[in-house]
Amino acid sequence: MSYIDNIRTFVRVYELGSMSAAARDQRISAAVASSRISQLEDYLSVRLFHRTTRQLNPTEQGNTFYEGACKILAAIDEAEAAVNSITQSPRGLLHIAAPLGVGRRLIAPLIPEFKKEFPLIDLRLRLSDRKLDLTAEGLDVAFFLGVPEDSTLRIKKIADCPRLLCAAPDYIKRRGLPASAHELTNGTHDCLNLRYPGAPEFQWPLQTEDGLQRFAVKGPFESDDGDVLTNWALDGYGITLKPAFEIAEHLSSGALVPVLQETPPIPIQMALLYTHRRHQDPKTRLLIDFMAPRVQAALLASQPDKDT
Template sequence: MSYVNMIRMFVRVYELGSMSAAARDQRTSPAVASGRISELEKHLGVRLFNRTTRKLQPTENGRIFYEGALGILHAIEDAESAVADATQNPRGVLFVGAPLGVGRRFLGPFVPDFKAAYPLIDLRLRLSDRIIDVTAEGLDVVLHLGRLEDSALKMRVIAECPRILCAAPAYVARRGMPQDGAALIRERHDCLNLRYPGAKEFQWALQTPAGVQKFDISGPYESDDGDVLTDWALAGHGIVLKPLFEVGAYLRTGQLVPVAIATPPLPVTLSLLTPHRRLRDPKVRLFADFIVGRIRTDMAAQVQGLDLPEIEVRPKDAQPQRQPDPDPT
């Protein structure tokens, strides 16, 4: 059994805190993962993990060995990257993460083209609308939609994406056309919200003449999959807040129409994130340059010609209006 494979498995077990999760990550079985850890412990003559029925905790020796093991893997990766740079023949596996909608629209269609250009690089996509822990997931590149909170990652801005509030004509015919964010609350509109474990707030930040305000929207439908929300909106079940590139086609055909246009949502930043040390890897640099260029071109085409709501900014000496409380009746 390769000593490097044992070390690699140990590092993933340590980072994920689970033998089965590490086995899935390394594309093998829990039995193989357990066997590699046992062999490593036998080789070192120490116990690396305390095993219970509920959890796996590293021992003090395990914590000490982790830092050295991580350094070994980094050294191997750096050596492989240096060879790839010298030969201009990058190879290996790239683990790429993204939100579902972004991944389906911008990664899924372009990955085969990248693979054709660089046949020795394999890609593994991890798509989810939940918060992604880059370290725990073992990712090399992440497409991120929103604010960056992890300063340990290097950010490359791809685009500032306008967003829009929209609904199906059938919903508007049934419930009326809300003019602004306050009407969403006052008229108790069904708002389709993206919610997932770890989300910090469930409000919509909208631009008003008095500045950005947050509105405590509500509704009977919510999901942690953004495309499900779009499907519900198309079916007439409520109002959705979406990046324009995700719903532009439906706005063009009239399947969705803009609503609350007096208070449009803030744009959202689409960025490419990488751990700092990964930037030295030629295959990461190649993929980043390739995918950023493709996304910018495709996104521009998807939103071209679509009119966005604009707000009239209140003079600085004007008094902002208070967001109305929900109707108690």
């Protein structure tokens, strides 16, 4: 398998543009990754990368070999998937990604249950609120909130997640309830906003009497971690926009209360994303079929009562 391992390492180095990043991705040392590339270059008698102390760029031969290497690995993956399908014992490794709040509350609790049912499949869960590239980061499946920009990905919708504006009672006692959504933009109230590089949404979409409007909210604090925003809201630092499932316990306890219920945020779609090739893998299909109904049920159970 060493030659195949060398090819897999080469592909990840090519896609990530970094020996160390590829090594972390494959759970090997940078020295092992470098050795595998050197072995491959010796075998092919070509230089696959131009190396400097700061950059690593593919050569013309490297670009050509990458195209063929991807086909080789795809053929191997398809052959393994076909065997797994026949034997009805899917095995191997799945890389899953999810936003922080989704992963912590909905996905992570289901991982041991999935492993118990399919003991030959190992899972690696990566949590991040930033935009992810499934192909470049070697992901099999990604949970996603919103509308994906990449139209080449396959998507399985799980549910529309209700969202709401909320704040702590202490904040409302000090600052009062906002009278209209416009107070979120004129400095009357502090808003806690989720922002990260590449974020598609920098405004809050609210349903008003005049239809959907987007409000460029203002506030002193921003973060790329949704749970940080929740904690700031709990500490009374401002108003935040959250999916209902992320703050269900705080709404039930009264630690957070809804505001501006007459102009609620529009729901956000939760979906599973995967490439067409990944869906041919039986273990990927098993994961999708396992996760989708359970996450949907959890979301339904977490929705706030109409009277909240």
